[in-house]
Amino acid sequence: MTTIDPTDEVIASGVEAEDSALRRLLGAVADWLTSTDHKKIGRLFLGGGLLGLLAAIVINVIIGIERAGIANIDDNALAQIFDAQRGGLVFGTLLPLAIGLCVAIVPMQLGARSVAFPRLAAAGFWMWAGGLILSMIALVNNGGGLGGDPDMVDLFLGAHGLMAIGLAATGVSIATSVLTTRAPGMTVRRVPFFSMSALVTGLGLVVVMPVLLGTLTYLFLDHRNGREAFGGNTGFYDWAGWIFSPGTVVLFAIPVAGLLAEGAPLLFKQRTPARGIVFAGFGLMGVAALGAVTQDAIHNVPWAGSELYLGGGEDVREKLFDVLPWAMFNLLPLLGLTIVLLMTLFLARPVKGAKPTVTPALAFGFLGLGMIMVGMIGTALHAIDDLGLQGTVFAEGALIYVVYGTVLAALGGMAHWAPKLWGVNLQTAKVLPLAGLGVLATVLASLPSYVAGFDEPRDIYAVLVLVGHVLMALTVIGFIGLLTTSVMSSDGQAEADPYDGQTLEWATAAPAPANNFVDAPTVMSAEPLADSKSNYGQTISEKGDR
Amino acid sequence: MQALTAGPAAAPRRQIIVGTTLGVVAMVMMVGGMLAVWSEQRTNFVERDGNWLPSGVVIPEVAANVALIAFIAICTFAQWAVWAAKRNDRGHGVFALATTALVALMVINAQAFIYSEMGIGIGDGAYATMFYALTGLFVALMIIGVIFSVVAAFRFSGGRSDNEVLAAHAIYWYAMSVIYTAIWFVVYVTK
Numbered sequence: 001m002t003t004i005d006p007t008d009e010v011i012a013s014g015v016e017a018e019d020s021a022l023r024r025l026l027g028a029v030a031d032w033l034t035s036t037d038h039k040k041i042g043r044l045f046l047g048g049g050l051l052g053l054l055a056a057i058v059i060n061v062i063i064g065i066e067r068a069g070i071a072n073i074d075d076n077a078l079a080q081i082f083d084a085q086r087g088g089l090v091f092g093t094l095l096p097l098a099i100g101l102c103v104a105i106v107p108m109q110l111g112a113r114s115v116a117f118p119r120l121a122a123a124g125f126w127m128w129a130g131g132l133i134l135s136m137i138a139l140v141n142n143g144g145g146l147g148g149d150p151d152m153v154d155l156f157l158g159a160h161g162l163m164a165i166g167l168a169a170t171g172v173s174i175a176t177s178v179l180t181t182r183a184p185g186m187t188v189r190r191v192p193f194f195s196m197s198a199l200v201t202g203l204g205l206v207v208v209m210p211v212l213l214g215t216l217t218y219l220f221l222d223h224r225n226g227r228e229a230f231g232g233n234t235g236f237y238d239w240a241g242w243i244f245s246p247g248t249v250v251l252f253a254i255p256v257a258g259l260l261a262e263g264a265p266l267l268f269k270q271r272t273p274a275r276g277i278v279f280a281g282f283g284l285m286g287v288a289a290l291g292a293v294t295q296d297a298i299h300n301v302p303w304a305g306s307e308l309y310l311g312g313g314e315d316v317r318e319k320l321f322d323v324l325p326w327a328m329f330n331l332l333p334l335l336g337l338t339i340v341l342l343m344t345l346f347l348a349r350p351v352k353g354a355k356p357t358v359t360p361a362l363a364f365g366f367l368g369l370g371m372i373m374v375g376m377i378g379t380a381l382h383a384i385d386d387l388g389l390q391g392t393v394f395a396e397g398a399l400i401y402v403v404y405g406t407v408l409a410a411l412g413g414m415a416h417w418a419p420k421l422w423g424v425n426l427q428t429a430k431v432l433p434l435a436g437l438g439v440l441a442t443v444l445a446s447l448p449s450y451v452a453g454f455d456e457p458r459d460i461y462a463v464l465v466l467v468g469h470v471l472m473a474l475t476v477i478g479f480i481g482l483l484t485t486s487v488m489s490s491d492g493q494a495e496a497d498p499y500d501g502q503t504l505e506w507a508t509a510a511p512a513p514a515n516n517f518v519d520a521p522t523v524m525s526a527e528p529l530a531d532s533k534s535n536y537g538q539t540i541s542e543k544g545d546r
Numbered sequence: 547m548q549a550l551t552a553g554p555a556a557a558p559r560r561q562i563i564v565g566t567t568l569g570v571v572a573m574v575m576m577v578g579g580m581l582a583v584w585s586e587q588r589t590n591f592v593e594r595d596g597n598w599l600p601s602g603v604v605i606p607e608v609a610a611n612v613a614l615i616a617f618i619a620i621c622t623f624a625q626w627a628v629w630a631a632k633r634n635d636r637g638h639g640v641f642a643l644a645t646t647a648l649v650a651l652m653v654i655n656a657q658a659f660i661y662s663e664m665g666i667g668i669g670d671g672a673y674a675t676m677f678y679a680l681t682g683l684f685v686a687l688m689i690i691g692v693i694f695s696v697v698a699a700f701r702f703s704g705g706r707s708d709n710e711v712l713a714a715h716a717i718y719w720y721a722m723s724v725i726y727t728a729i730w731f732v733v734y735v736t737k
Contacts, residue, residue, distance in 0.1 A: 116561055116564075116565065117561075117565055120565075168572050171568075172565055172568045172572070175568055176561060176564050176565045179559070179564050180559035180560065180561040181559070181561070203568075206568050206575075207571065207575050208575075209572070210572040210573065210575040210576035210579070211575050211576060211578075211579035213576055214575075214577065214580035214583070214683070215580070215583060217580070217679050217683060218580065218583060218675075218676060218679050221668065221676075221678065222672070222676070222679075225668050225669035225674075225675050226669050226670075226671060226672070226675060228671055228672040228675070229587055229672035229676055239583065292575075295579065295582065295583070
């Protein structure tokens with residue numbers, strides 16, 4: 001008998017064996033609950049985001065059933081359902097998915113062993129999760145921004161404050177990681193695209209979430225004491241509604257652009273020239289933080305009655321001042337997104353003799369960013385008074401375009417980096433159909449709302465939206481199923497660099513070990529891994545190192 | 547594919563200073579946002595009711611002004627601790643940190659004095675609710691600062707070479723002085 005064999009007594013005792021299994025289970029749970037490994041924290045965010053998405057889809061389906069006239073919902077419950085829809089899409093889905101991917105991947109891309117302030121990031125996750133659960137409890141018990149139970153309204157406000165603190169804390173962790181934990185030789189210009197987009201979003205969280213927290217503090221105290229300053233519970237959407245505006249939430253979708261920029265050079269194994277232009281694109285998208293700075297959900301253009309006629313000098317001046325905030329808030333982020341898309345198309349041009357490698361990052365990122373672009377265009381149109389879109393379902397369509405676009409990209413990111421996160425290689429051929437289904441779902445869930453904004457609400461639009469949400473549920477469930485079966489059937493050893501990558505995360509084992517790297521690698525260019533491959537991007541690398 | 551060569555140990559990039567700076571940015575954004583809402587509500591109430599500060603309520607300006615002046619001392623002492631840490635002078639460092647915490651406690655006391663002199667409760671109308679929300683958060687940030695000073699003092703006295711922590715500590719108090727200056731102007735001067 002070796003020293004590691006179990007004793008006869010243990011083998012004989014089924015109870016003790018059961019205890020041991022239970023202990024292992026409890027140990028695993030405790031490990032996840034207290035982990036400061038950035039990959040686990042990131043996966044917790046991603047898992048929470050997928051659960052939040054499924055819950056948000058259920059809420060959207062209920063709304064669709066009501067709008068299509070299939071069934072009537074109690075008027076008293078409608079307020080909570082609409083609260084749950086907005087909260088579920090923004091706080092339950094978009095934010096955790098985008099942040100989770102950043103926390104999980106950025107340290108590996110930087111050549112770091114961990115995220116900066118890992119306990120802060122972990123605390124950020126638990127505050128977000130706790131806040132989300134409390135907000136759901138409040139909604140179920142007649143709370144929410146339009147709720148009738150005062151205590152539950154307070155709980156709802158406090159829960160959002162808790163989420164805001166948690167998300168800001170995670171933003172500090174992400175941004176500090178990019179600023180301080182880069183591998184030797186990795187200058188800011190050499191930071192991978194996805195990590196740079198994470199930096200912009202991290203800074204955005206640091207800037208935006210505290211403003212929300214301050215407003216919620218006012219609302220909470222006002223609601224508990226007299227309700228004279230902010231009009232009671234209805235003040236939530238008047239004063240904090242900007243956090244749910246599609247124009248603002250684009251700030252948290254910037255990692256989608258980073259994902260696309262990450263996947264594009266892998267298509268024909270090209271190095272990216274003029275990286276600064278792509279960085280500028282991310283920065284311009286970051287202008288969406290103006291939503292918090294101005295605390296305004298709609299930077300509307302009051303052209304009403306003018307029919308775009310410009311009169312004398314005073315008239316021109318007045319209209320210019322009307323248009324400038326709208327243009328800054330809507331057009332600058334759109335310009336940033338367009339820059340990233342154009343750069344992607346430039347990198348996607350065929351290279352003679354090179355075989356294209358379509359990665360999930362490229363496919364999902366391109367489609368996701370496309371959806372977000374449509375959402376951003378919709379947001380810009382929504383703000384023009386003369387179009388008469390305000391007060392219609394048009395804005396809801398724009399929000400769903402942005403959120404579902406981010407969901408698509410997050411699925412792509414999870415598939416792309418699955419070898420590092422779960423130790424499995426998801427076959428691109430199996431994943432890509434889900435991208436197509438996801439796009440169809442997004443378009444169906446959003447476009448009819450756009451059309452209804454110009455037209456009038458019709459049952460057919462509601463039915464199409466309903467179908468779109470159901471298809472999105474199928475997409476997500478399909479993805480989870482694919483990932484789960486791959487993990488279950490995996491032997492734990494995946495190909496470490498399946499896409500012939502350029503950045504440092506592909507230099508680690510698959511799955512990535514707890515501390516990512518044994519030694520911090522030296523970085524000599526923006527594509528450090530490509531440098532170590534003798535035949536990589538022959539045609540481009542001849543142009544020399546940057 | 548060749549293996550990437552291991553690089554030298556990563557140079558320290560002042561992680562605590564960067565993290566604290568980002569935290570400070572968050573604090574400034576929070577208070578800035580609250581002051582913006584305060585200003586808008588003040589305008590709304592003045593247009594509607596003619597006044598914002600409830601009649602009969604007098605702000606004890608002396609205490610508010612002394613608190614502002616105290617921040618000059620707080621920043622000076624915090625920077626003194628940085629100076630001492632660079633010279634590994636533990637006596638000066640701990641004394642500077644303790645003095646920073648003490649003066650910060652005095653500012654908290656001044657705020658408590660303002661509360662008692664104004665004599666309004668949190669539920670006494672829109673002004674009172676917003677006043678307590680804004681200044682209450684300020685007091686919370688002050689308490690965090692005092693804890694920061696005390697922890698830094700214990701670490702430094704225990705033999706740690708904490709130049710970076712003390713620099714971050716000084717940044718925190720500089721930011722707090724900016725925050726209080728803004729509150730002082732908007733709430734206590736403009737009224």
